[in-house]
Amino acid sequence: MSDPLDLSGRTAxxxxxSSGIGNGIAQAFRARGAAVTVWGxxxxxxxxAAEDGSDLAGLAYxxxxxxxxxxxxxxxGFESLDILVTCQxxxxxxxxxxxxxxxxxxxxxxxxxxxxxARRFHDALAAAKGTLIVVSSTAAYHATIxxxxxxxxxxxxxxxxxxxxxxxxxxxxxxxxxxxGFVATKMTKATTDHPDRLAGALAxxxxxxxxxxxxxxxxxxxxxxxxxxxVLGQTIVVDGGLTLQ
Numbered sequence: 369m370s371d372p373l374d375l376s377g378r379t380a381x382x383x384x385x386s387s388g389i390g391n392g393i394a395q396a397f398r399a400r401g402a403a404v405t406v407w408g409x410x411x412x413x414x415x416x417a418a419e420d421g422s423d424l425a426g427l428a429y430x431x432x433x434x435x436x437x438x439x440x441x442x443x444x445g446f447e448s449l450d451i452l453v454t455c456q457x458x459x460x461x462x463x464x465x466x467x468x469x470x471x472x473x474x475x476x477x478x479x480x481x482x483x484x485x486a487r488r489f490h491d492a493l494a495a496a497k498g499t500l501i502v503v504s505s506t507a508a509y510h511a512t513i514x515x516x517x518x519x520x521x522x523x524x525x526x527x528x529x530x531x532x533x534x535x536x537x538x539x540x541x542x543x544x545x546x547x548x549g550f551v552a553t554k555m556t557k558a559t560t561d562h563p564d565r566l567a568g569a570l571a572x573x574x575x576x577x578x579x580x581x582x583x584x585x586x587x588x589x590x591x592x593x594x595x596x597x598x599v600l601g602q603t604i605v606v607d608g609g610l611t612l613q
Contacts, residue, residue: 372594373400378403379402380402380405383453386408386409386420389548389581397592398426404427405427405428434456440485441488449498450592451501452486453502454482459515471516478518479520486532494541499542499544501546501591502529504525504546506611508547509605529602530601542591548606550573552579573607573610574613575608
């Protein structure tokens with residue numbers, strides 16, 4: 369019996385795959401045999417390091433600033449694309465998202481660029497009868513007091529998964545998503561670097577610990593595989609039980 373998680377011969381693009389959750393997903397796909405390209409914001413793969421949560425070994429790299437729609441349109445394309453993962457993300461602290469400029473930047477990266485990437489690769493995904501996986505956040509489901517744009521953009525991404533799932537199924541494209549909870553990445557250092565904040569965050573998680581990027585990758589592998597062939601328009605919450613509280 370063939371392995372349903374074998375991605376040999378398949379092509380994947382992970383936007384935001386240079387570090388954190390996206391990098392964990394990209395490496396999980398590569399380990400299963402896929403040819404994986406990642407997009408990041410730095411000039412080259414050599415500008416990333418392990419301390420950034422980056423492992424770009426075996427991955428093709430392209431510099432693309434997804435906050436700029438023209439950069440997405442100008443990026444190298446694919447005639448056929450089996451898997452597209454949109455894992456780009458931005459967050460501003462110290463009430464930066466309450467200002468118009470901060471709000472707009474976070475919305476451009478976290479929501480507008482998701483649709484821009486989906487639109488850019490629609491035809492390539494349709495040619496492969498491929499899958500789009502949108503990585504959002506559990507912030508879509510609860511108040512995030514200091515980050516209105518982050519919360520709104522992630523809620524919008526969940527709604528976009530439902531809508532594109534319905535709209536693009538006729539084109540042979542399956543659209544689903546993942547909503548990670550509190551995961552150890554450079555974006556969560558505002559909490560993890562402060563013992564009191566970290567203890568408070570962990571106290572809200574029934575499993576009592578942070579998630580790891582490779583645990584998010586498990587959900588992505590499922591959604592990219594035939595095991596999820598009848599799953600459409602759904603966002604899987606992967607949060608150790610955080611949203612049960």
